[in-house]
Amino acid sequence: MTSSIIEHLRSRGRLDRMFVDGEWLMPQTQARHSVVDPSTEEPVAEIALGSAAEVAAAVAAARRAFATWSVSSIQSRTLLLDRVHSLILERAEMFAQAISLEMGAAINMARSTQVPSAAEHIRVARDNARSYAFVTHRGDITLMREAIGVCGLITPWNWPLYQITAKVGPALAAGCTVVLKPSELSPLSALLFAEVVHDAGIPPGVFNLVNGNGPEVGAALAEHPDVDMISITGSTRAGVLVAQAAAPTVKRVAQELGGKSPNLILPDADLLCAVPAGVAAAFRNVGQSCSAPTRMIVPRARLQEVERIALEAASSIVVGDPRSQQTTHGPVANRAQFNRVQEMIGIGIAEGARLICGGLGRPQALSRGFYCRPTIFTAVHPRMQIAQEEIFGPVLALIPYDSVDEAVEIANGTVYGLGAHVQGKDLGAARAVAARIRSGQVHINYPPWNPQAPFGGYKRSGNGREYGIEGLEEYLETKAILGGVQDASSSGNAQEQS
Ligand code: NAD
DSSP, X not given: OHHHHHHHHHHTTGGGOEEETTEEEOOSSOOEEEEEETTTTEEEEEEEOOOHHHHHHHHHHHHHHHHHHTTSOHHHHHHHHHHHHHHHHHTHHHHHHHHHXXXXXXXXXXXXXXXXXXXXHHHHHHHHHHHOOSEXXXXXXXXXXXXXXXXXEEOOSSSHHHHHHHHHHHHHHHTOEEEEEOOTTSHHXXXXXXXXXXXXXXXXXXXXXXXXXXXXXXXXXXXXXXXXXXXXXXXXXHHHHHHHHHGGGTOEEEEEOOOOOEEEEOXXXXXXXXXXXXXXXXXXXXXXXXXXXXXXXXXXXXXXXXXXXXXHHHHTOOBOOTTSTTOSBOOOSSHHHHHHHHHHHHHHHHHTOEEEEOOSSOOTTOOSSSOOOOEEEXXXXXXXXXHHSOOOSXXXXXXXXXXXXXXXXXXXXXXXXXXXXXXXXXXXXXXHHHHHOOSSOXXXXXXXXXXXXXXXXXXXXXXXXXXXXXHHXXXXXXXXXXXXXXXXXXXXXXXXXX
């Protein structure tokens, strides 16, 4: 199936093309990028990279299409999203294989999590658009929520399809037209997604895909004067560059950036539940999740108990070939990520944190591939680099605390504020602690994932919110119409849908 994914894309000419104005277009330049299988370190395909010329063509197409798409009926937009949703589910196995190949997700994880959760963003955007009040009244003011315009969407490689659908779904539902630039490191699932959107019957120019790297294609999108909004999910470094490039044209900038999420274990927590689930959450997707709870903040008196349970939980992780059904965790996604994880493990050792499992190098019996050892450090001081910086790999820090006030201070003591967890039996106390944490989401006792819950960052984790109603509103402008109402006293707070 792996090679059949490449064969599927190659035989249709997709690897050499971008999707612009409803057509699969050859770029003007010859630039290519090798897609590397992280489990073998071998190139598996080459894709064409676009340039500012393809960005310009795609933005022009999106601008033309905006005139009609932005005033199309909600029914027609939701029907389109409905078809996109069905096609993703129909082609789920292809998507899972592509994601596993391009970024190393274990195939079972790609099937059970990466693809279904990506489809959910389309479903949620469809459902929310159906019930959203695009026109409301406040006294004699009419408030219209209208599509902001042409949107540039820049996405990362870690949850490649999921990050695409989290932007494209609500943007299209809102009536925006889009130019997507996926990560050059995970282009296969993005090309399959463009096929889905095409096959769903999207009008030309409403959705465009330009492959390319950040400094060239991403920057060209961010600075383009005819792009009204740019939304990036990626590192804080890239988010800052995008905001700088966007500033002269005063476009809206939405940033979903890095994190170093805390998992605060309150003194009354049931450790046998809280700790294994915390280890699993930290190592989910091999730690390559922006909201991974990689700082477990633990009552000092219970640290040894936590260490023992955490070690046991980590022992059940099976790192290996992502194609194998037995594998729970594949490699990290690319060489840069592998090097970063190794560097940070080395820094943790040098800082004097104590390893309870994992460490430098690959797991035994894996001599090639970007495989890392699931690593847990204990007795980590909150100011250590491994407790402050996003590592984006399977590295968990256990940080002891003496009082709940100190624990909250540690939880809030990084430049990030994306996700957070609180564990405890007394739900009132857990909620009180959740209220004191400065982050976009706080999860108490591991509730199930909910795509209606807004997601986004405080502090340097970003600006704006994705998912749910807030994710739709991100792509809307507000217009207030004053006057022109025949009988202002009768308008009240009525709601209408367009
Ligand atoms: P990255 O910042 O290297 O790249 C992200 C995207 O930005 C890619 O498409 C890249 O090509 C583009 N890019 C890079 N430089 C650019 C520039 N100068 N101008 C325009 N675009 C540019 O990040 P990554 O390595 O792909 O992903 C990992 C990072 O993403 C981590 O820091 C992680 O926390 C973050 N992330 C955040 C969220 C979230 O929702 N907050 C979700 C997933 C990942």
